[in-house]
Amino acid sequence: MISLKNLNPLNKPDDFERKALERFEQGERELWQIDRSSGKPVFRYILPLVIEEACLSCHRQQGYKQGDIRGGVSVMIPAEGLTAQMRTNRNQIVIDAVVTIGILLALLYFLAWKLVGRLDETQKRLKHIAVTDELTGLKNRRHIMEQMNKEYQRAVRTGGTLSLILLDIDNFKQVNDNYGHVFGDRVLRAVAQEMVGGLRSYDLLGRIGGEEFLIASPGSTLDDAAGLAERIRQKIKDRKISDKIQELSVTVSAGVTSLSEHDATADAILQRADDALYLAKQQGRDRVVSV
Ligand code: GH3
Ligand code: MG
Ligand code: MG
Numbered sequence: 001m002i003s004l005k006n007l008n009p010l011n012k013p014d015d016f017e018r019k020a021l022e023r024f025e026q027g028e029r030e031l032w033q034i035d036r037s038s039g040k041p042v043f044r045y046i047l048p049l050v051i052e053e054a055c056l057s058c059h060r061q062q063g064y065k066q067g068d069i070r071g072g073v074s075v076m077i078p079a080e081g082l083t084a085q086m087r088t089n090r091n092q093i094v095i096d097a098v099v100t101i102g103i104l105l106a107l108l109y110f111l112a113w114k115l116v117g118r119l120d121e122t123q124k125r126l127k128h129i130a131v132t133d134e135l136t137g138l139k140n141r142r143h144i145m146e147q148m149n150k151e152y153q154r155a156v157r158t159g160g161t162l163s164l165i166l167l168d169i170d171n172f173k174q175v176n177d178n179y180g181h182v183f184g185d186r187v188l189r190a191v192a193q194e195m196v197g198g199l200r201s202y203d204l205l206g207r208i209g210g211e212e213f214l215i216a217s218p219g220s221t222l223d224d225a226a227g228l229a230e231r232i233r234q235k236i237k238d239r240k241i242s243d244k245i246q247e248l249s250v251t252v253s254a255g256v257t258s259l260s261e262h263d264a265t266a267d268a269i270l271q272r273a274d275d276a277l278y279l280a281k282q283q284g285r286d287r288v289v290s291v
Pocket of ligand 3: 209212
């Protein structure tokens with residue numbers, strides 16, 4: 001216990017306590033500090049003792065009235081452990097913050113990485129959809145036509161060869177009529193599969209109409225392409241196409257032609273392949289005609 005008007009010398013405040021008592025008189029309600037003057041840290045804490053009604057019986061003669069600050073209660077606690085703990089806590093807070101920020105950054109990086117992956121995947125998927133015929137998985141009309149045009153330009157530029165094969169399933173309308181449209185789709189997929197299996201790596205294949213397919217074969221002569229068309233025709237003819245209740249094989253007709261110096265556009269070669277296909281149909285179907 002300490003007081004500015006101490007009766008007992010033991011209650012005499014030291015410097016810190018005196019200043020605290022003076023500040024209590026100005027309205028302060030508690031004070032504390034870590035005192036390091038003795039070399040070791042000491043936690044000091046002071047609360048004011050306020051005169052109440054009951055105190056006046058003894059302290060009235062000192063001139064106190066109710067509400068006055070009579071003194072204070074001052075405690076000192078060795079704070080070596082406390083300051084060490086505060087330091088440890090501070091270090092721990094810094095470590096926690098660094099770890100938390102690290103985890104958040106890693107999470108953010110992971111999410112961004114995932115998102116980029118997804119976008120990349122979506123982009124690839126969209127690209128695939130844009131060039132693919134949904135039913136057969138072959139290249140669609142637009143894409144195979146673009147590729148054929150590019151190959152035409154390349155062949156003209158380099159003086160190379162380019163052959164086209166136009167294939168059409170024979171009497172396909174009857175397949176649909178007799179076996180149903182769903183079975184017809186099955187036939188289209190099977191024919192596409194046989195064609196893929198018969199191609200060389202540099203041949204380009206696409207579905208350009210309902211039951212019509214185009215193969216562009218860069219570097220092939222007319223004879224090469226006619227041979228390729230014949231092998232594919234035979235493979236398709238030999239293929240048994242079946243579901244659980246019915247089985248069928250189909251034939252195809254093919255028109256084959258090669259780039260000539262008179263072809264001013266890619267469409268000119270395509271038209272000639274179409275003419276050859278028309279001839280194949282005219283001559284009885286299930287055959288290859290080269291022109
Ligand atoms: P040709 O031997 O002269 O080629 O006779 P075709 O019956 O094959 O030819 P046509 O052009 O008369 O008939 C083609 C049929 O192909 C008509 C159409 O219903 C069918 N078709 C077109 N696209 C699809 C498809 O995606 N699925 C199915 N199942 N049928 C299709
Ligand atoms: Mg047909
Ligand atoms: Mg047709």
